[in-house]
Amino acid sequence: MQAADKLAPGASMASLWLAVDPVSQRILDMARKVAATSSTLLLRGESGTGKDLLAQVIHYLSPAREEPYVKIDCASLPPELVESELFGHERGAFTGAASQKRGRLEMAGAGTIVLDEVAALTLPMQAKILRVVEEKKFERLGGNVTLKIESRLIALTHADLEAAVRQRAFREDLYYRLNVVPIEIPPLRQRRADILPLALHLTEKLCGLHHRPLLQMSAPVRKALEVYDFPGNGRELRNIIERAVLMAVGDEILTTHLPAHLAEARPGAGLDRLLSLEDMEQQYISEVLDHTHGRKSRAAKILGISRKTLLEKRKRYGLD
Ligand SMILES: Nc1ncnc2c1ncn2[C@@H]1O[C@H](COP(=O)(O)OP(=O)(O)OP(=O)(O)O)[C@@H](O)[C@H]1O
Ligand SMILES: [Mg+2]
Structure with missing residues (x-):
């Protein structure tokens, strides 16, 4: 088993990227290589595949590991706030800007700035990000001092960016700028050797979180997990394990603690005992x-x- 092994002191367990399947081992190798460089990265993959986690791992494997790691979620922030959050503003830049504020680009210093769900950026914001990527410069809103960017940018997306470019919802020039080093994290169902180790890793973590002694996992539970397709990937697996950890009464997770659709493929499949x-x-x-x-x-x-x-x-x- 490989795991990102050079985590900075204090980096949490959540920063461990488990890679047992050859497919994910290749991704981890790639992450190690790109971590050593300062190039802009694009991490792609279905929802829940671990993009966030991999971005953290890359940061902790990089020479900038002691510098800040700053993330901005472009999908959950209202579009009109993204700009001031990212670039900051001067006092009086707009109504309500009572004092100067540093943006997240500034906070990231020489560390890592992560743009989560980059496809959600509006076209005007995409134009501004393009300048950030190309010229490594920006101004605070309402400001005229040009600040230099030292941080590395990692963009994350689960969207079909190529389709967005075709529909003119995503700028082609920005797409090419971000897509220099794309890393595609395949869905969990395409790296099945990861499922069980990840399930055991999450059981350990969640038993700890919920102050429960470490639960075992019955053989039929393991089987049911191994053959399931996980449309929600690692996040769905985590939710399934969390539910089981909370439901289990004895010292073992049984199929009855799994959501019905996992063990129902055929009647009697996955029973723990006769x-x-x-x-x-x-x-x-x-x-x-x-x-x-x-x-x-x-x-x-x-x-x-x-x-x-x-x-x-x-x-x-x-x-x-
Ligand atoms: N390789 C892995 N090692 C350890 N945990 C993992 C791994 N992959 C996924 N997980 C778990 O899956 C969950 C989802 O991961 P993460 O938030 O990084 O996904 P994401 O790709 O950013 O999803 P979204 O697109 O929905 O934001 C996390 O709680 C994480 O603990
Ligand atoms: Mg995410």
């Missing part, structure tokens, strides 16, 4: 009801029984 038919019926009915969000007619249809029979069974098994 069950009586009645137990299995109870568990399966409960999973189908979960799946239909409690809608009984739909559940009865899936189960191939009448609604009345379902209601009787539901009552007998105490599932209401």
Whole structure:
């Protein structure tokens, strides 16, 4: 197993990029190489693949690890705030600018500035970022002193930038400037060897966070995780593990602690122990009801029984 091993003192566990699958080992190798340079980077990947985390790892592996790491989320900030957050402003630059404010570009100093969800930038902001990337210069809003940028820029996106360029929603010149060193993080389902180590790593982390002794993971749980597709990638895995850590009563995570859609691929798949038919019926009915969000007619249809029979069974098994 490889992990980013040269983390700065004080760097948290969250900064560990787990790479077991050859695909992610190649990404980590690439991260190590680019960390040594100061070039602008573009990290791409579906939501939850770990772009944020990899940006932190690159910072901690870089010579600038002792310098600030500053992130700006272009998608969650209102567009009119992005500019003053990034560039700062002089006193009186606009109504409400009561004092001078340093922007995040200034705060990043000689460290790393991360533009999260870069595709959400408005076209006028894209033009300003282009200047930042090309000339490494900017002014505070309402200011006339030109400041020099020493930090490295890392842009993150889950968007299809090429399509955005075709639709003229993203500037082509900025696209080429950012895309000099693109790093594409594939979805978790394309690097399956990572799933289990990541699940175990997250179990350890989340048991610690929730003050629980370390939970084991039953073999069927491991199996269910290994074959699941994780449309939400690492973030979904983390949520699944967190839910299980909170639900588990004994010292082991069982399939009953997983969301129903994970263990339901085939009835009886992923059972932790051999069950009586009645137990299995109870568990399966409960999973189908979960799946239909409690809608009984739909559940009865899936189960191939009448609604009345379902209601009787539901009552007998105490599932209401
Ligand atoms: N290789 C990994 N090692 C350790 N944890 C990981 C890894 N990949 C993903 N995670 C976990 O997955 C979660 C999501 O990661 P992150 O926030 O970096 O994703 P993202 O690509 O930035 O997602 P989004 O596009 O939704 O912002 C984090 O909580 C992180 O702990
Ligand atoms: Mg993110």
